[in-house]
Amino acid sequence: MSDEKLPPTLKTIAFMTGLSTTSVSRALSDAPDIGQETKERVRLVASQIGYQPNRAGLRLRTGRANVLALVLNVDDEIMGFTSQMIFGISQALKDTGYNLSVNPSSHDSNPLVPIRGILQSRSADGVILMRTEPDDERVRLLLEKDFPFVTHGRTNSGWTHPFYDFNNERFVYQAVEKLARRGRKRLAIIRPPRNLTYATHIAAGFDQGLRDFSLTEAILPISVDTPLVEVKAAMENIMRGALPPDGVICMSASIAVAVSAGIEMAGKTVGKELDIVSKQFSPALNWMRPEIITADEDVHLAGREMTKALLARIRGVGAHDLQTLSHPIWRNPEGQ
Amino acid sequence: MSDEKLPPTLKTIAFMTGLSTTSVSRALSDAPDIGQETKERVRLVASQIGYQPNRAGLRLRTGRANVLALVLNVDDEIMGFTSQMIFGISQALKDTGYNLSVNPSSHDSNPLVPIRGILQSRSADGVILMRTEPDDERVRLLLEKDFPFVTHGRTNSGWTHPFYDFNNERFVYQAVEKLARRGRKRLAIIRPPRNLTYATHIAAGFDQGLRDFSLTEAILPISVDTPLVEVKAAMENIMRGALPPDGVICMSASIAVAVSAGIEMAGKTVGKELDIVSKQFSPALNWMRPEIITADEDVHLAGREMTKALLARIRGVGAHDLQTLSHPIWRNPEGQ
DNA sequence: AGAGGAAACATTATCGTTAAAGTATATCGG
DNA sequence: CCGATATACTTTAACGATAATGTTTCCTCT
Numbered sequence: 001m002s003d004e005k006l007p008p009t010l011k012t013i014a015f016m017t018g019l020s021t022t023s024v025s026r027a028l029s030d031a032p033d034i035g036q037e038t039k040e041r042v043r044l045v046a047s048q049i050g051y052q053p054n055r056a057g058l059r060l061r062t063g064r065a066n067v068l069a070l071v072l073n074v075d076d077e078i079m080g081f082t083s084q085m086i087f088g089i090s091q092a093l094k095d096t097g098y099n100l101s102v103n104p105s106s107h108d109s110n111p112l113v114p115i116r117g118i119l120q121s122r123s124a125d126g127v128i129l130m131r132t133e134p135d136d137e138r139v140r141l142l143l144e145k146d147f148p149f150v151t152h153g154r155t156n157s158g159w160t161h162p163f164y165d166f167n168n169e170r171f172v173y174q175a176v177e178k179l180a181r182r183g184r185k186r187l188a189i190i191r192p193p194r195n196l197t198y199a200t201h202i203a204a205g206f207d208q209g210l211r212d213f214s215l216t217e218a219i220l221p222i223s224v225d226t227p228l229v230e231v232k233a234a235m236e237n238i239m240r241g242a243l244p245p246d247g248v249i250c251m252s253a254s255i256a257v258a259v260s261a262g263i264e265m266a267g268k269t270v271g272k273e274l275d276i277v278s279k280q281f282s283p284a285l286n287w288m289r290p291e292i293i294t295a296d297e298d299v300h301l302a303g304r305e306m307t308k309a310l311l312a313r314i315r316g317v318g319a320h321d322l323q324t325l326s327h328p329i330w331r332n333p334e335g336q
Numbered sequence: 337m338s339d340e341k342l343p344p345t346l347k348t349i350a351f352m353t354g355l356s357t358t359s360v361s362r363a364l365s366d367a368p369d370i371g372q373e374t375k376e377r378v379r380l381v382a383s384q385i386g387y388q389p390n391r392a393g394l395r396l397r398t399g400r401a402n403v404l405a406l407v408l409n410v411d412d413e414i415m416g417f418t419s420q421m422i423f424g425i426s427q428a429l430k431d432t433g434y435n436l437s438v439n440p441s442s443h444d445s446n447p448l449v450p451i452r453g454i455l456q457s458r459s460a461d462g463v464i465l466m467r468t469e470p471d472d473e474r475v476r477l478l479l480e481k482d483f484p485f486v487t488h489g490r491t492n493s494g495w496t497h498p499f500y501d502f503n504n505e506r507f508v509y510q511a512v513e514k515l516a517r518r519g520r521k522r523l524a525i526i527r528p529p530r531n532l533t534y535a536t537h538i539a540a541g542f543d544q545g546l547r548d549f550s551l552t553e554a555i556l557p558i559s560v561d562t563p564l565v566e567v568k569a570a571m572e573n574i575m576r577g578a579l580p581p582d583g584v585i586c587m588s589a590s591i592a593v594a595v596s597a598g599i600e601m602a603g604k605t606v607g608k609e610l611d612i613v614s615k616q617f618s619p620a621l622n623w624m625r626p627e628i629i630t631a632d633e634d635v636h637l638a639g640r641e642m643t644k645a646l647l648a649r650i651r652g653v654g655a656h657d658l659q660t661l662s663h664p665i666w667r668n669p670e671g672q
Numbered sequence: 673a674g675a676g677g678a679a680a681c682a683t684t685a686t687c688g689t690t691a692a693a694g695t696a697t698a699t700c701g702g
Numbered sequence: 703c704c705g706a707t708a709t710a711c712t713t714t715a716a717c718g719a720t721a722a723t724g725t726t727t728c729c730t731c732t
Contacts, residue, residue: 007456009688020712025690035710055457056401057688059392060717067437074423083418087410090440099459101403102436104426120343121391123435229623254620261624284590287565288597345718356682361720371680393718396687 008049009057016045067099068310069124071114071138073131075107080282081252081299085152088303089128096311098125111138119145126150126310132163134197150310150322152302153197162309162322166279166297168198168251169205171328175249175277176209178293178330182275184247188218190231190259192251202251218245228258235262239273246274253282256292279328286331295328302326344385345393352381403435404646405460407450407474409467411443416618417588417635421488424639425464432647434461447474455481462486462646468499470533486646486658488638489533498645498658502615502633504534504587505541507664511585511613512545514629514666518611520583524554526567526595528587538587554581564594571598575609582610589618592628615664622667631664638662 010021017024019042027034027042045051059065070089072082089100101124103114115138118124127149129138134156142149143159150162172189179187189206192199210217222234238244239262250256256278260270270276271291280286280294309322346357353360355378363370363378381387395401406425408418425436437460439450451474454460463485465474470492478485479495486498508525515523525542528535546553558570574580575598586592592614596606606612607627616622616630645658 007458010690011688021688022690022713023711025688026711029690033710038710050456052457054396054688055459056392056395057717058690060390060396060687060719061689061691063717065392072422072426074426080416080419082422083416086408086418086422086438087440090408090410090438094440100438102422102426102438104423104430120386121388122343123391228620232623257620257624284564284593287568288593346720347718357718358683358720359681361718362681365720369680374680390718393687394720396689396717397719397721399687 007054008051009054010051012049013042013045013051016049017042063122065123065125066097067101067124068093068126068128068307069101069103069114069118070128071103071105071130073107074104084281084299085130085303088300089307090303091300092304092307092311098311112141115141119147126314128152128306128310132197133195134200136197148310148313150306150313152306156197156200160319162306162313162319164302164306164309164324164326165198166302167201167325167327168279169201169208171279171295171297172202172205172249173209173212174295174328174330175293176206176213176215176247178277179247179249179275180209180213180215182247184215184275186216186218186243186245187247187249188220188245189249190220190222190251190255193223206249218243220245220248228254231255231258232262232265235259236265239263239266239268244268244274248274248276250276250278253278253280253285253294256285256294257289260289260292280331294331296331297328298326343390344387345390346387348385349378349381349387352385353378399458401459401461402433403437403460404429404462404464404643405437405439405450405454406464407439407441407466409443410440420617420635421466421639424636425643426639427636428640428643428647434647448477451477455483462650464488464642464646468533469531470536472533484646484649486642486649488642492533492536496655498642498649498655500638500642500645500660500662501534502638503537503661503663504615505537505544507615507631507633508538508541508585509545509548510631510664510666511629512542512549512551512583514613515583515585515611516545516549516551518583520551520611522552522554522579522581523583523585524556524581525585526556526558526587526591529559542585554579556581556584564590567591567594568598568601571595572601575599575602575604580604580610584610584612586612586614589614589616589621589630592621592630593625596625596628616667630667632667633664634662 010024013024014021023034024042027039028046030039055066070086093100103118105111105114115127118127125148127142127147129149130152132139132151132153132155136155139151139155139159139161143161150164152164154163154165176187187210189202191202220238222231226234248259250259256276260276263270263274268274270289275293277293278285279297281297281299285292286294305324313319313322346360349360350357355374359370360378363375364382366375391402406422429436439454441447441450451463454463461484463478463483465485466488468475468487468489468491472491475487475491475495475497479497486500488500490499490501512523523546525538527538556574558567571594584595586595592612596612599606599610604610606625611629613629614621615633617633617635621628622630641660645660648658649655
């Protein structure tokens with residue numbers, strides 16, 4: 001207990017080099033008014049004793065926390081999406097000196113609560129948001145306070161901010177195209193919650209696809225909000241009824257699995273009576289149900305890129321230059 | 337920019353009440369040498385202006401960070417395990433004043449690195465570990481430094497520390513029992529990585545079960561380390577060969593799915609030629625493959641309980657009183 | 673009445689860091 | 703050779719909180 005070595009501080013280095021703590025600080029930050037020789041001496045000593053600046057001191061003085069905050073919806077989990085995202089962020093944060101903090105936000109509480117908390121306590125230097133809405137109030141608040149953030153998905157209000165989004169419109173359009181090429185006629189799509197921005201993109205891609213390839217829409221009484229067991233049951237009913245769809249587009253792996261399970265329950269075979277196209281959130285999907293056509297949305301990459309963008313934003317890079325739209329990469333070859 | 341209201345500090349309250357900052361501090365912490373009336377006045381003002389103690393100041397002065405650190409293996413993801421755990425921790429942390437930070441640890445790097453970082457920078461007040469090994473060097477280090485932590489899973493070295501574990505031995509024993517009751521004779525089990533503590537528990541439960549119910553073991557050339565696609569392929573081969581197992585026990589949902597996929601590829605039917613028993617990590621498993629027998633390991637609950645235990649440990653509660661072993665709850669009724 | 677003590681506050685110092693302002697020495701132009 | 707400037711530091715102050723120590727006031731007891 002008592003023989004614990006306290007971690008070295010600026011004072012330690014100051015004592016060892018015979019300088020003042022200020023000079024040590026300025027030497028380490030490569031200030032112009034410190035001699036070259038001195039700087040090298042300080043740097044040497046610092047690395048020898050393994051000096052790491054004290055976060056609390058730094059934060060108190062500069063106001064910077066060296067932390068990024070991920071705002072997480074604790075309710076819904078789309079098969080591994082969250083962990084992939086966290087892994088991606090973590091990887092990008094490696095050796096940057098930044099830590100990642102996770103801030104839960106539940107469905108039934110005010111989404112602004114975690115943001116306000118972060119803003120007030122300055123417990124993070126930047127925020128990572130997911131499940132972005134067109135007129136997202138969290139985005140509005142962060143823009144208003146001029147606080148750095150990045151979103152997964154876009155807003156739709158003429159706001160300029162860093163984002164990383166998957167081209168869902170193109171994905172759905174290409175999905176429709178693929179189904180059309182396979183001779184499918186009556187397509188259904190399982191839409192994400194209306195309030196999310198990409199719901200609009202999906203609708204646009206779908207409608208355009210139906211028009212361009214002269215297909216009709218089979219209406220499904222299912223949305224992503226529906227519990228998966230019910231998705232399965234509903235799908236089974238529909239497949240047993242009149243005019244079932246012969247192509248279904250799903251926006252997540254879990255939905256795709258639920259849908260395919262329902263279809264099998266109805267005695268139909270995926271790849272035969274109908275095809276399923278899915279955004280691949282889970283690597284499991286591809287070997288589990290190889291008959292499902294999947295496009296890779298690389299969530300791990302998204303996490304990395306969002307983090308890089310946010311760090312750049314914090315460094316002062318303009319929001320305009322930090323907007324990325326990634327495009328679907330199809331896993332199964334055209335003919336297959 | 338300039339009209340930003342700075343968050344209130346002790347100084348603000350001191351000014352408003354005409355007291356010194358120290359008295360305000362002591363009033364808020366209910367110190368004995370502050371008058372009752374004064375305390376109430378201070379508390380009133382504090383709540384009116386929404387005072388929140390500055391974390392950096394607190395941390396610098398007291399050394400406490402008000403953060404718990406979750407050490408995450410970034411490599412492997414067992415279908416939603418990580419997010420369930422994070423969600424559980426987050427829920428338990430709600431309104432405690434503690435934040436959660438995520439510290440990645442990759443398979444190919446020294447597992448002590450994140451721990452050392454936390455210890456040196458004191459960036460957290462407690463650590464949450466997963467994938468515990470019998471002679472876990474992270475545990476050894478943390479015990480040596482007398483730093484609060486909790487593990488998911490037990491160690492095996494006569495160490496005393498808070499843990500939360502699932503009774504895997506009982507789970508496997510009961511799994512064998514269930515299979516025996518269904519008339520199964522040749523059982524296989526897909527074991528987790530040898531280095532993890534619970535691998536031993538599983539072996540013990542399995543061997544005991546085989547003895548008690550007079551069954552034989554069907555050796556599988558598969559471990560959890562095997563990529564899932566290969567698990568599927570291997571399973572298919574085995575089912576096509578001579579002396580295939582008629583019961584398989586899996587330690588995670590993803591493995592169970594891979595196994596069942598392999599079995600179907602071989603033209604066999606789960607629930608008919610053989611049964612699968614799985615620890616249910618993913619809610620998807622249960623509705624997707626109702627024929628798989630599953631026991632609930634509630635990871636969300638594990639996260640909550642581990643967090644509570646760690647917070648108690650930080651408050652000084654003895655490690656002995658913070659050890660929990662949860663027991664399997666079987667989802668499918670006996671007869672089914 | 674004066675000592676002693678308790679009650680209720682205030683002052684000072686400190687955690688580790690950096691910005692701002694101050695100081696000593698060397699260098700240079702004229 | 704003298705003042706101006708540059709160089710290379712040091713000193714002081716501050717971020718927000720709390721621990722340790724001081725100070726005032728008033729009450730009690732003998």
